[in-house]
Amino acid sequence: MRKKGRKAFWKNIKFKYKLTIINENTLEEVVGIHVSKLNGFSVLLAACTVIFLLAAIILVFTPLRNYLPGYMNSEVRSQVVTNALKADSLVEALDRQNQYIMNIQDIFSGKVSVDTVQSIDSLTTIRTNELMNRSKEEDDFRRKYEARQKAESAAEEDHKLPDLLFFRPTKGIVMKDFAPSRQHYGVDMAAAMDESIVAAMDGKVMMVVQTADKGFLIQIQHEQNFISVYKHCGTPRKKEGDRVKGGEVIALAGTEDEGKHVSYVHFELWHEGTPIDPAKYVVF
Numbered sequence: 001m002r003k004k005g006r007k008a009f010w011k012n013i014k015f016k017y018k019l020t021i022i023n024e025n026t027l028e029e030v031v032g033i034h035v036s037k038l039n040g041f042s043v044l045l046a047a048c049t050v051i052f053l054l055a056a057i058i059l060v061f062t063p064l065r066n067y068l069p070g071y072m073n074s075e076v077r078s079q080v081v082t083n084a085l086k087a088d089s090l091v092e093a094l095d096r097q098n099q100y101i102m103n104i105q106d107i108f109s110g111k112v113s114v115d116t117v118q119s120i121d122s123l124t125t126i127r128t129n130e131l132m133n134r135s136k137e138e139d140d141f142r143r144k145y146e147a148r149q150k151a152e153s154a155a156e157e158d159h160k161l162p163d164l165l166f167f168r169p170t171k172g173i174v175m176k177d178f179a180p181s182r183q184h185y186g187v188d189m190a191a192a193m194d195e196s197i198v199a200a201m202d203g204k205v206m207m208v209v210q211t212a213d214k215g216f217l218i219q220i221q222h223e224q225n226f227i228s229v230y231k232h233c234g235t236p237r238k239k240e241g242d243r244v245k246g247g248e249v250i251a252l253a254g255t256e257d258e259g260k261h262v263s264y265v266h267f268e269l270w271h272e273g274t275p276i277d278p279a280k281y282v283v284f
Contacts, residue, residue: 013037164223166282167247169230169267170197174284178277185275186229186268189284191253193234193263200228200269200282201246205238214266215255220244224271231266 014036021031169189176188191197203222210216216233233251244250254263269278278284 013041164201164226164281165246166200166269166278167198168282168284169200169228170195170253170265172265174279175264178275178279180275185270186231186266187278187284189265189267191263191265193254195253195263196249197230197233197251197253197265198247199244199250200267201226203228203244205240205242205244205250208236208238208240216251218250220250227270229266229268229270231268232264 016034016036019031019033019035020029022029170191172189172191172195174187175190176184178184178187197218199220201222203220203226205218206221206227207219208216211231214231216236218230218233218236218238220228220230222228230251232253232255234254236251238244238250253265267278269276269281
């Protein structure tokens with residue numbers, strides 16, 4: 001059926017008709033042309049193509065191209081830039097003129113004593129400085145903001161750690177990052193029950209304390225004034241005064257809080273009394 005339909009379609013558009021022009025008086029055939037629908041479509045397509053090409057040539061090779069969206073030749077572009085510079089200069093000149101007029105008005109109104117004025121330009125400088133002076137509230141806010149930023153940057157300051165190797169305290173993903181602005185001076189790591197907790201590097205156990213809500217707290221003193229702190233520890237494997245190696249097990253993870261098992265480890269790293277971000281030195 002499809003083949004028959006295709007054949008009928010092509011036969012229809014290829015079927016030729018005779019276009020005849022006849023002399024009305026003698027009924028003599030003057031011109032006779034055999035055409036088909038396919039010929040007519042081809043002629044129409046060719047005519048549209050020629051018209052399109054002519055229009056494209058006119059737009060590309062005549063000044064009409066400057067009216068096309070997004071098109072701008074070098075001359076027009078240069079003129080636009082020049083006009084923009086002139087406009088900027090005019091705005092600046094207008095501002096200076098307005099300031100000059102305001103200075104004259106201040107002198108005539110008596111706001112400024114003539115004896116104190118060295119030149120009109122000196123008044124312009126004074127007026128500009130007054131506009132740029134900050135209010136007391138702005139100064140207070142700036143000082144408080146700078147003090148807060150300085151405190152946070154001091155807490156997060158990078159310390160040079162030459163030739164020091166830090167071990168990952170336990171296996172698990174980081175649940176909560178270092179955030180001294182929120183009084184969170186370490187990282188929280190999810191850990192399986194009874195997962196090993198290891199020392200970050202060589203040192204001496206300075207504190208092993210059992211807390212009411214955070215399990216055992218272990219603190220280790222390291223070289224170059226470093227201290228590592230481990231909270232929410234389960235059963236400790238070291239006691240105060242023990243020497244430990246980096247990567248050595250010091251406790252097991254897992255505590256109980258109000259009858260519920262808590263299985264994560266809070267790890268802090270301090271240098272010379274300042275908390276530092278463990279993620280900068282330990283690969284979690």
